[in-house]
Amino acid sequence: MMPASEVGGGTALPKLSYRAHPHLYEINTWVWLEGLSAKHGRRLRLAEVPDDEWDGLAALGFDFVYLMGVWERSEVGRRIFRTDPRNFPEFDGTLPGWKMADLVGSPYSIRAYRPDPRIGTVDDLDAVHRKLRARGMGLILDFVPNHTGFDHALVEQHPDYYILGSQDDFRHDPGAFYLAERGDEVYFVACGKDPYFAPWTDVAQLNHFNPACRQALIGILKSVAQHCDGVRCDMAMLVTNEVFSRTWGHLLQKWPVPQSEFWTDAVAAVPGLTWMAEVYWDLEWKMQQLGFQFTYDKRLYDRLSGGTPAEVRGHLCAEMGYQNKLVRFLENHDEPRCSAVFPRERIASLAVLVSTLPGMHFFHHGQFEGAKIHVPMPLARAAEEPADQALRKVYERVLRISSADAFHAGEWKLLEVRSSGDDSFEDLLAYRWRLGNGCKLIVINLGGRVAQGRVQQAEPTGELPKCVYRDELDDQSYGWDRVTVAREGLYVRLGPHQAHAFTVSEAFR
Numbered sequence: 032m033m034p035a036s037e038v039g040g041g042t043a044l045p046k047l048s049y050r051a052h053p054h055l056y057e058i059n060t061w062v063w064l065e066g067l068s069a070k071h072g073r074r075l076r077l078a079e080v081p082d083d084e085w086d087g088l089a090a091l092g093f094d095f096v097y098l099m100g101v102w103e104r105s106e107v108g109r110r111i112f113r114t115d116p117r118n119f120p121e122f123d124g125t126l127p128g129w130k131m132a133d134l135v136g137s138p139y140s141i142r143a144y145r146p147d148p149r150i151g152t153v154d155d156l157d158a159v160h161r162k163l164r165a166r167g168m169g170l171i172l173d174f175v176p177n178h179t180g181f182d183h184a185l186v187e188q189h190p191d192y193y194i195l196g197s198q199d200d201f202r203h204d205p206g207a208f209y210l211a212e213r214g215d216e217v218y219f220v221a222c223g224k225d226p227y228f229a230p231w232t233d234v235a236q237l238n239h240f241n242p243a244c245r246q247a248l249i250g251i252l253k254s255v256a257q258h259c260d261g262v263r264c265d266m267a268m269l270v271t272n273e274v275f276s277r278t279w280g281h282l283l284q285k286w287p288v289p290q291s292e293f294w295t296d297a298v299a300a301v302p303g304l305t306w307m308a309e310v311y312w313d314l315e316w317k318m319q320q321l322g323f324q325f326t327y328d329k330r331l332y333d334r335l336s337g338g339t340p341a342e343v344r345g346h347l348c349a350e351m352g353y354q355n356k357l358v359r360f361l362e363n364h365d366e367p368r369c370s371a372v373f374p375r376e377r378i379a380s381l382a383v384l385v386s387t388l389p390g391m392h393f394f395h396h397g398q399f400e401g402a403k404i405h406v407p408m409p410l411a412r413a414a415e416e417p418a419d420q421a422l423r424k425v426y427e428r429v430l431r432i433s434s435a436d437a438f439h440a441g442e443w444k445l446l447e448v449r450s451s452g453d454d455s456f457e458d459l460l461a462y463r464w465r466l467g468n469g470c471k472l473i474v475i476n477l478g479g480r481v482a483q484g485r486v487q488q489a490e491p492t493g494e495l496p497k498c499v500y501r502d503e504l505d506d507q508s509y510g511w512d513r514v515t516v517a518r519e520g521l522y523v524r525l526g527p528h529q530a531h532a533f534t535v536s537e538a539f540r
Contacts, residue, residue: 105180
């Protein structure tokens with residue numbers, strides 16, 4: 032059963048066909064609209080976004096646009112953020128002098144799966160979907176399986192769809208429950224949580240062991256699918272049977288473990304949708320087995336931000352069926368800004384890396400301009416920052432490079448790098464993409480020192496004695512003897528955190 036308040040109607044567009052290893056651009060929709068409104072001097076909603084915004088994303092080669100936070104936000108959740116002073120220091124750091132009107136509530140505390148009035152209408156959303164498809168791009172929207180806002184229609188209509196506690200449970204831990212009243216009836220609705228953190232006090236925890244709740248959520252998914260090409264599923268691992276049982280077992284006495292997984296049922300019920308999971312705790316493979324085409328690769332992010340070159344290389348040794356479904360990123364709405372985490376001199380080579388690995392390549396609104404202020408989810412805007420135009424040009428070049436067919440239809444291989452006289456080769460990461468007779472070769476120095484080494488199996492296909500390596504990052508070309516490269520490897524020497532993005536070909540002269 033789907034509540035009447037959820038988005039409905041709409042005419043689904045033909046199934047989207049997209050490249051392997053696609054590019055995705057995430058937009059924090061409310062914050063983005065506030066910025067565009069300030070730029071144009073009038074309050075813009077989604078349907079009024081100038082077409083050149085969509086044209087610009089298409090020109091950069093994006094396959095998907097993820098409009099994060101379009102659904103109607105909970106009024107109860109908004110009030111919780113406005114009245115809890117523990118949140119204020121973070122808001123002060125993001126937007127000095129903020130007003131209550133700037134606190135609009137979390138996009139993951141959803142009152143209803145219909146566009147928030149600030150964003151627009153269902154017709155507006157469908158119009159944007161058609162604009163994206165006309166430009167060869169698909170639309171990704173949020174689906175939050177674990178919880179809703181406390182003012183979602185299901186809380187009143189079907190409180191048994193939620194985890195409920197007793198009055199004793201409430202008295203023992205009042206911060207973990209929300210008191211919901213329906214006439215003379217009182218319900219102690221559990222706040223949403225994952226097993227490693229305190230409860231999220233602005234959301235109501237759904238009961239995934241209740242079959243009727245599962246069917247209601249699948250009904251919502253079917254409706255959402257009429258307006259987009261895919262869904263980004265928030266904290267997707269929380270509703271697997273094992274994790275859910277571990278988190279809520281003490282309140283699930285009357286509910287046996289379901290015989291199937293929610294995601295298996297959902298994917299089967301909504302065919303043709305592109306599924307992306309936010310997932311952690313090394314459960315990426317499990318989520319892929321349950322039907323997700325793409326799963327977050329937080330391990331790579333962690334190893335790039337705090338690990339060693341050997342750990343990064345080891346991470347990329349996983350089998351291809353797994354890697355092809357990983358979502359590579361340097362930032363997203365949950366992580367600190369890339370430019371605040373990584374030194375400026377590292378970003379170009381890291382952008383090359385996350386743009387040319389197997390899997391989905393995920394970029395975030397403000398990342399190209401070097402934004403450093405992370406926007407907390409309840410805030411409608413952040414303090415203004417100067418745009419780093421030089422950095423944007425770097426990203427634009429990297430995206431042009433990584434849109435080549437070889438990176439989307441070719442065969443990927445991680446390459447061995449051997450010593451060329453010292454141990455600095457251990458800092459080098461090299462891999463190639465081959466498509467027909469064409470070859471792309473990526474070499475990155477992940478370390479903070481000059482590194483040299485010999486890349487194995489770096490020669491092009493063919494039989495001509497000479498080969499050329501043209502670096503598309505700086506348009507420099509290097510000629511090599513094929514026999515030498517085949518026997519000794521391709522010699523490379525890179526400064527700290529530098530990269531090569533070679534197009535490899537035979538020399539005809």
